Amino acid sequence: MSKPSGQRSKGVNGWLLSTPALVLLLLAASGPLLIVAAYSVMEKGDYSGVRWVLSGEGWFRVLFERDIFDQTVSLADANLSIFWRSVKLSIATTLITFFLGLPTAWFIATRPASSRAFWLFLITIPFWTNLLIRTFAIMEVIRNQGILNTALMKSGLISEPIQILYTDTAVLIGMAYVYLPLMVLPLYAAVDRFDFKLIEAGYDLYASRWQILRRVILPIIKPGIIAGSILVFIPSLGAYVTPRVLGGGKNMMIGNFIELQFGQGQNWPLGAALSTVLLLVVLVSLVVYTRVSSRDNQDG
Amino acid sequence: MKTYCLATAALLGSTVGAYAEGELNLYNWGNYTSPELIEKFTAETGISVTITDYDSNTTALTKVEAGASGYDLVVPSANYIPIYVEKGLLAELDHSRIPNIGNIAPEWQDVAWDPGRFYSVPWQWGSVGIAVNTSVYSGDPNTSELFLNPPPELIGKINVVPEMTDVLNMAIFNAGGEACTEDLEVLRTVRDRLMAAKPSWLSMDYGTTDKLSSGDYAASVNWNGSTMRARVNNPDVVYGYPVEGYPLFMDSVALLSDAQNVDEAYAFINFILEPENAAMISAFARYANGVAGSDAFMPEDMKTAPEIVTPAEFASAGQFLPTCPQSATDLYTAIWTELLK
Amino acid sequence: MAKPRAFDVTTLPGFTFIAILSFVLLYAPIVTLVVYSFNGGNSVNQWGGFSLEWYVVAFNNAAVQDATMRSLIIALWAAVISTSVATLAALGTTRRGKFKGQTVIYIIINQPLMVPEIVTAVALLIFFSSVKLATGYSGLGYLILAHSAFCIPFAYLPIRARLEGMDTAMETAAADLYATPLQTFRYVTLPLLLPGVIAGAMLAFIISLDNVVITEFVKSAGQDTLPTYMLGQLRRALTPEVNAISTTLLALTIFILIAFALVTKKRN
Known part of the structure; x- marks a missing residue:
């Protein structure tokens, strides 16, 4: 600091000071990802693990399956349907959280400054609360003997409990519930910066409320929408706990399918290949996101 | 009276002697291990037991096979025991360290999946x-x-x-x-x-x-x-x-070859072959055990249960x-x- | 909605209703869960009178005690380690102008936020199982290491935010008074940075305390933390005991969050 520090020493110090963090991350987060990639091209071991022989079988099995009986090769419908279910549920989760989240973020941002912190705090509590506890809480609500069914039956609307638990709907409700705060927070940040004079200007030009929402508000808060969608979509796609607890071992998502390969399926290379696919999908979404959001920033 | 019994039992446990206070890691099916049994074992031997659950034979085998799992005892089903043995995952049992080995009921002493019971002792069936x-x-x-x-x-x-x-x-x-x-x-x-x-x-x-x-x-x-x-x-x-x-199934307790607490594991194996203790296992999980003489200690309702x-x-x-x-x-x-x- | 409030430009039809609905939906399950933790009966949905019975049961449950201790030990270590390295990294990457490779450092630090947890969990399972085999060590170290790593971005963000908001004038003044760089750091930078460091440590602590997936895959024999213990229970008996454990964990999280809010408020 007392010395005139050039570009070079800044960089050296920057790297030096970051080294402990980087070493830790490479050791216990980024580095092992490379091992996953390596395992995906090995031959599967008898019950678990791999044999150190190169093999494309893991990757082959991501897309294709051999019939157990006549060895005919076909497209792996089951794998694709799990992928499709995951993508479908993740998109649905993103949409639900958006339709609930935008009004919520708007509501918070338009509160008087004094009470805004309180409302924001109400959103952050679930955000930091254990995902498992929240999944458990929603399970208690939708079980056959849960409060929802009990209330509906007492009110005479239904005579038999509705089976929600262990269905795709249960997984969807659960994910929308646990990821809602992830949508609200970035949307709030965007709405908070929003200049409400623009709405006034819109009304002055006889725009309808719908037009104002669509033409004025949404385009301006678009970065917040994209950030929120990414923040909800990515963890939904890799969700493990929520489908495991609410899906009853039958309605798998990619996360559970990967786990299956490392457990009962005893096919580590396939599990590793599936993990790599998931990782690639996430990276592509992130790249698209940064592209779109940086273009938006340039547009002003 | 009860405390007196416990104290005597503890005394007996300590006079048997060789068992140092220690730890034991039991890897068993979920909801399968009687908490009272573990309490009694700890009271008698001073060994604290940690139980980890699994939900299927394949899950257990996969975890154990991955190596250095840290478990001492595992409870595989009969048809999985030979797989464990073949993979070298189980230690051969030294019968001289299991004084109660003779308590195994005759029909369970020499079983197809473990001739001579050199790798496992009955848990429940x-x-x-x-x-x-x-x-x-x-x-x-x-x-x-x-x-x-x-x-x-x-x-x-x-x-x-x-x-x-x-x-x-x-x-x-x-x-x-x-x-x-x-x-x-x-x-x-x-x-x-x-x-x-x-x-x-x-x-x-x-x-x-x-x-x-x-x-x-x-x-x-x-x-x-x-x-x-x-x-x-x-x-x-x-x-x-x-x-x-x-x-039909029989799950048997087996000692892992990479067990860290071998003495404690033997103490536990011997303990569960005591008819009274075997009956405690059954009273909790409601399955028959394979120990001769345990009938005398079995809960009344199990003797007529249509499931048993x-x-x-x-x-x-x-x-x-x-x-x-x-x-x-x-x-x-x-x-x-x-x-x- | 039909009210003549056209001049309040911040009101959009239906938004307030949906917002209130969101808050109700967010809190109704949590409140139910908390209420039933005080249930005297042994059901999670039929009220049997107010009682603290299940808290007593939970606190006396040896497995819960062990898991709680383990969770706290891991979270404490993870918070200390991740905050220390994140503080250094924040000092290295903030207020220095751009330097070569800075983006790479950002990406690596934020990587745990981007990669799906299940992928990291599987990667660590593979990696650590071979390390366990090679070394024979299967203690808590693996969990502490894994937790420290994924807590780094959470510790890093508030520290960096604090650093960016700090004036360099004080440090320059100290340097002008012939303080060594170490003295400057110890007596000027660190005290100013402290609220950020505390905030970072708190977030890291909560994140570690709440982790399920990575812990589930990395844990060895008898290394259940409170969340993985609960995950096992959720598939089995549902008694208000789980509610009691959840409520306790919830209370702890809210307590830390309030402390966090106070610490960060002070800096403004």
């Missing part, structure tokens, strides 16, 4: 059948058609436990095949029927005791002891013995599963994975 809540379905429970082709009342309300060999073999027996069959025609029927039945199942999960009691499941492929526990809570639950054939005392007409349909050759296991795993996903 029972059968796999179908638990049905009669308030939902009042038909005959004694058939595996209930889960392979559920009646309308049970569609969307039946659970299937995620235990590969039990479920597949029940379906194989239903299709007229034999355990470990590699007959592709039979296996194809089995796969097709299971795949066709799966959409009418509610879930493939364990934790059946509580969910049968609470009515979350109207029926489940289930173990007999678990069904008895559910029936005690909910009298509507009955246990069906599929006439087409059903598997197999009615004579169904007894012949039950059979122990042998260990299948690797080629059959590969086929089964493939079918099972296809079914699970």
